[in-house]
Amino acid sequence: MKLRVRELAFFFLLGAAASLVGDHSHVTTETTEYFTDAVPSVWSSPIWFPILVGAATASLAEIRLHLPNPRTDVTVRQGIAGVAAVIGTYVTTALVHGAPTVPSTTLIVAMAVIIWCVLGDGPSVVCGVLAAVIGPAVEITLAKAGLFAYHDDSDGLFGVGPWLPPLYFAFGVVVAMLGEIAAGGGRPNYRR
Known part of the structure; x- marks a missing residue:
C-alpha cells in the first residue's frame, strides 16, 4: 500500500460525499428511483451507495500509484478542478435524462475527453477504463436485482444510463490524479 490510512480515509469520504450530490440530483430529477427501504438512507441515497463509491475512490487512488x-x-x-468537473458532469447526467440518447451521451463523452486531456495522463486511462467497466457493471447488476431503476428514458445500456461509462471514466481519471497529488505532497500552486 502506498497511500497512508488517513489518505485512504480522505478519499473514501470524498468519494462518498461527491456521490451523494450526484445521486441526489438523479433522484430529484427522477433519473433514478430506489426500491429499498431496508437500509438507512443518507440524503437521497441508500447507505450502500456512498459506501461503494467511497471504496472505489480509495481503491482507484491506490491503483494509480502502482x-x-x-x-x-x-x-x-x-x-x-477535477473534483468540480466530475461532480458537474454527474449533475449534467441528471439534467439530460430526458434528452435523446445520442446527443446526451455525446455531451458526457465530450466532457470526459476534456477532463482526461486537461487533467489526465497515459496511466490514468487504466483507472478510467477500470471505472468505466466496473462501475456500470455493478450498477447493471444492482438494477437487475431490483434495488433501483433508471427512468425509462435513461436506461438504454442494459437498464442503466448509456452515459455511465464516460462519467465513470472521468471519475477514474480524476481519482488517479488525486492519488498522485496525495503521494507527491500536492503542491498548492494556486497560480496555475
Missing part, C-alpha cells in the same frame, strides 16, 4: 510514472507536478488546484 502504475508507471506517477506525476509529481500535479497541484491541489488541479485536484479541486
Whole structure:
C-alpha cells in the first residue's frame, strides 16, 4: 500500500460525499428511483451507495500509484478542478435524462475527453477504463436485482444510463490524479 490510512480515509469520504450530490440530483430529477427501504438512507441515497463509491475512490487512488510514472507536478488546484468537473458532469447526467440518447451521451463523452486531456495522463486511462467497466457493471447488476431503476428514458445500456461509462471514466481519471497529488505532497500552486 502506498497511500497512508488517513489518505485512504480522505478519499473514501470524498468519494462518498461527491456521490451523494450526484445521486441526489438523479433522484430529484427522477433519473433514478430506489426500491429499498431496508437500509438507512443518507440524503437521497441508500447507505450502500456512498459506501461503494467511497471504496472505489480509495481503491482507484491506490491503483494509480502502482502504475508507471506517477506525476509529481500535479497541484491541489488541479485536484479541486477535477473534483468540480466530475461532480458537474454527474449533475449534467441528471439534467439530460430526458434528452435523446445520442446527443446526451455525446455531451458526457465530450466532457470526459476534456477532463482526461486537461487533467489526465497515459496511466490514468487504466483507472478510467477500470471505472468505466466496473462501475456500470455493478450498477447493471444492482438494477437487475431490483434495488433501483433508471427512468425509462435513461436506461438504454442494459437498464442503466448509456452515459455511465464516460462519467465513470472521468471519475477514474480524476481519482488517479488525486492519488498522485496525495503521494507527491500536492503542491498548492494556486497560480496555475
